[in-house]
Amino acid sequence: MAGLLELTPARLQWREGVPAHGDYDDVYHSAHGALAQSRHVFLGGTGLPQAWAGRAHFAILETGFGLGGNFLATWSAWRSDARRAQRLDFVSLEKHPLRPEDWLRVWAEGEAELRPLALALGRSLPPLVPGIHTLELDEGRVRLFLVYHDAESIEELEGRFDAVYLDGFAPAKNPAMWSEALLAAVARRMKPGARLATWCAAGEVRRRLAAAGLSVRPAPGFAGKREMTVAWREGALAEEQRPARVVVIGSGMAGANAAHALARRGVPVTLFEREASPGQGASGNLAGVLRWLPSADDNRLSRWTRAGTLAAHAMLREWEAQGIDAPWGPSGVAHLARDEAQARKQRIALERLVPPPEVLSWLDAATLSERIGWPVDQGGWWFGIGGWIGPQRWCRRLLELAGSCLTLRCATAVGSLEPCAPGWRVRDAEGSVLEEVDAVVLAAGAEVPSFAQAASLPIRPARGQVSLAPAEAGSPPRVTVCRNGYVTPEVSGQRAFGATFAVGDTDPAVRPADHRENLVKLEAILPGYTAGLDPASLEGRVGFRPAVPDRLPVVGPVGDAPGLLVLSGFGARGLAFAVPAARLAAALLCGEPWPLERTTALAADPARFARR
Ligand SMILES: Cc1cc2nc3c(=O)[nH]c(=O)nc-3n(C[C@H](O)[C@H](O)[C@H](O)COP(=O)(O)OP(=O)(O)OC[C@H]3O[C@@H](n4cnc5c(N)ncnc54)[C@H](O)[C@@H]3O)c2cc1C
Structure with missing residues (x-):
């Protein structure tokens, strides 16, 4: 059985210079050029760029992100259009994303006009984990939502769209992308007046679109193909109501x-x-831990904290790329097992989930000791995407x-x-x-x-006291470490550790007893570490977390x-x-x-x- 988080990346092949997917035995785009095909079939077929002229917001749904050519062609058209919508959202479903190295290979050779955008996007591609990954481009005015899921997961997508691109592999090779259920789900997400386009001219696909309540007609196909299909929901396109302030x-x-x-x-x-x-x-602390909380069944807390960790990580990485001073240290997070039994549980969760190793792996005590810079007595989870943030x-x-x-x-x-x-x-x-x-x-x-x-x-307010000890730059621990508490690397001459958690305690004062509790936690994380700490040198801070059951x-x-x-x-x-x-x-x-x-x-x- 595949792991809950296991994605099968695209098996990229080349057919006479055109990229193809090995498992579907089909090419990603016409031999006459990806950009020309996108412009003719998808932009042209949905009335773009005229359709977004003067709009505050325009949303496009695509089935089959593939090599990203349609998105790049749309983004490029948006960038060069003075009458464009102020904001563009592009939501694209993909079950088999490209590996980052394949993306770079494809676009190193791909359409020259799209290459700079493709290479820029390549730096921000998310890890290959299921989920909705939001990429904010052009200061957030363009957002790409990469939905790494099966086509059936469209029911998990909430949004209403002005245009739809249907771009799966051919119905005979990938029927799931053209099923009655999928096309009906797509149609339900189209606003009145929204238009849909596809290169596909199959009668069955047209009948399903019509059965889903759309008006359908053939249109001239691209580069020698006699026909393609366009469809629309009757009515006039209107902006979503949004608050004025x-x-x-x-x-x-x-x-x-x-x-x-x-x-x-x-x-x-x-x-x-x-x-x-x-x-x-x-949120007034010096530093806190950013990490996913996995569970073997990928429960709601696991899904929320994974999505949130990846999103915060992507945001701060993007800030860094733009030269913005990002208040974080993305050095990874070690979560040490408490004992052998917990170590086993951690490994079982990993076997069930099978996340990409750069997101989460399991490391033995010796390897973790080396990363942390301090000897630890157990192995544990290693979150490659994680670290500390200064809230x-x-x-x-x-x-x-x-x-x-x-x-x-x-x-x-x-x-x-x-x-x-x-x-x-x-x-x-x-x-x-x-x-x-x-x-x-x-x-x-x-x-x-x-x-x-x-x-x-x-x-309810849950009182928390964090302790702060003086710290030399580069001193251990060099990465953030958790185990029923946490300790950060050096941040601005201090390191944070703790923290206490008490619902119903309203005392705002820093208490020596709570420092002692935090020192016990720290000693359990890094055995022998607290011997070198003078309790009198500790500072602290109290905050009240908004906690729910x-x-x-x-x-x-x-x-x-x-x-x-x-x-x-x-x-x-x-x-x-x-x-x-x-x-x-x-x-x-x-x-x-x-x-x-x-x-x-x-x-x-x-x-x-x-x-x-
Ligand atoms: C000691 C400690 C350690 C923590 N460590 C971590 C960690 O390692 N990792 C992690 O992920 N999380 C950690 N947390 C939890 C995290 O800090 C909280 O979840 C988060 O700060 C909550 O943010 P918030 O914006 O909801 O609340 P707050 O940060 O409390 O913000 C609420 C704001 O509303 C203002 N406000 C309240 N009432 C009014 C009003 N009537 N009018 C105007 N303004 C008002 C307040 O002044 C405050 O600024 C820690 C928390 C504590 C206390």
């Missing part, structure tokens, strides 16, 4: 990511933060990068919310009106239930209050939840494609608590 409450990693995501969608945002500067709550610096950088769409109002606590004509009236603690807006994102961390509309949510984030509308979204419940895993959670909140507000599979996203629905 949004208030975000709270500037921790939830609020900062939400403001960043919305601002990149071009939505004006006012962010209210009660403290004098951003990132002072639970406070991250929040601040996100807000800087949000640009002119963001108005940041610190030292302003929001006291209450009430419904009003556009959506919500936002008042301060004295009752004065701060703003009236269409929509509000409640990202006030553990304080979310202090708002009447969210009072029933089981979000099922340890999943809380993202979505509360009750039946339109335009009010909660973004919280990050508990002890904020770094691994924040990016997709905030992007999901932005997608819900703007009516744009979701960055997560439907089932995964809905696991965070605040309504889950009411159903229990």
